[in-house]
């Protein structure tokens with residue numbers, strides 16, 4: 001995909017996040033929207049996968065450690081044909097195939113998460129296994145900035161560097177907020193790029209809504225392996241891409257009544273794309 | 279119940295200088311001013327459950343009374359070793375208030391369920407497990423326990439009893455009804471449902487809000503030889519050891535209305551879940567009829 005197509009894909013992911021969450025009247029929208037541009041780059045251009053065969057052995061892996069952003073991952077997967085778009089309507093419903101947090105029973109999902117802090121370790125294990133087997137594919141992982149409060153994240157950070165997991169690329173969604181407000185007010189995280197560097201990682205800071213910048217940085221990390229894992233700090237906005245959601249200060253998990261769904265879709269419909277019928 | 283506990287904690291921090299309160303990034307808007315006014319003693323530590331238990335143990339060792347609020351699976355399972363070694367073994371006290379027990383967060387998936395909370399905690403000797411059925415019961419149990427120097431877990435439910443509000447005592451069961459047939463053990467938020475199911479039945483109903491310590495005396499005294507039906511809003515069989523131990527030497531038939539010991543792979547509302555797993559009046563009556 002070229003950058004324009006990736007941007008359109010990101011827009012489609014957002015539309016479907018809104019529709020899926022809207023069907024249930026609300027959910028984790030803020031942290032889902034902040035990673036849509038990343039997902040568009042990953043699924044649009046970078047990752048190797050086969051929707052017909054989600055368990056394809058040669059695929060790249062993606063662990064969404066901040067499991068509450070599952071609606072965004074599910075939307076990307078549905079748009080890429082891993083399962084029918086209609087499944088998105090069932091998000092969180094009784095008997096659903098799409099539970100609220102990222103779940104391995106869903107085609108295309110590589111790890112069940114939802115308890116924050118654990119996914120990066122799982123990604124380390126997958127990356128380590130692939131390395132031992134001499135396989136060349138990459139393991140991607142997405143963590144939240146609030147999630148980086150958890151000690152297990154830093155244990156995994158030490159592990160990945162110690163075992164030279166240069167097939168591991170972790171994106172840290174630096175949207176500067178967690179549930180109770182701004183990271184700065186809840187738990188100061190300091191300079192995250194520097195922290196990972198001091199743990200022995202490569203680290204880069206990019207505009208998390210600039211698809212070209214994200215894409216180039218990932219390309220370089222995959223191409224120029226140097227024995228270190230890579231962390232890409234995505235400078236993002238919680239609720240990104242829909243101004244009426246961005247403007248809600250506490251937009252972690254909110255009600256999404258029909259009126260707000262309409263307003264969101266109104267903003268996104270400037271470009272026509274694929275969306276659930278609403 | 280949440281509102282009641284927030285008010286109670288608010289009062290405690292304002293009035294008692296040796297108390298400290300921790301929350302783990304779970305929506306503290308209601309007592310934001312408390313966090314601002316007493317930043318040294320009321321604090322949001324971010325998403326950091328296991329470490330927070332260690333910190334609380336350190337404060338308890340220094341004479342403070344710590345109270346922690348968070349989401350049940352992360353407060354119970356992620357921190358189990360801290361509970362065991364930092365508190366139970368070292369004889370230090372902490373009050374842990376958990377929301378989202380069993381299937382109270384019904385749509386968020388398995389990571390957010392915690393039907394094993396009481397069972398897991400009850401395996402650690404000396405830990406108190408208190409499961410109030412209403413806001414008043416929470417306040418009463420909290421007042422009785424919060425300074426007792428023990429690790430005490432309070433389960434705060436979003437689905438309290440509405441009909442029954444009982445005067446509860448830590449470590450004691452309440453006799454709600456005496457009858458000649460079976461003995462029904464109603465745990466916490468199951469009481470309304472049990473009483474509805476048993477309104478026209480000649481049974482004994484015992485109400486338990488203290489799961490540890492378990493009141494064996496009341497059961498021993500009130501049990502009249504019939505079947506025991508345990509209605510519990512967590513994994514079935516959580517109280518079996520206590521029941522059998524209380525009635526040692528007697529043969530008892532126990533039936534369970536509770537969550538089956540399986541991994542929950544379905545999602546939906548709280549009501550869907552209760553129906554799906556048979557925690558309803560119909561099943562209680564059926565268990566009593568057979």
Ligand SMILES: Cc1ncc(C[n+]2csc(CCOP(=O)(O)OP(=O)(O)O)c2C)c(N)n1
Nearest residue numbers: 031114115116144145146147177178179303
């Ligand atoms: C171990 C654990 N503790 C608490 C929670 C509850 N929780 C869900 S999302 C969240 C905030 C996450 O913040 P962040 O990682 O910054 O995510 P984002 O802002 O990108 O959505 C918390 C505390 C959880 N899911 N897991």
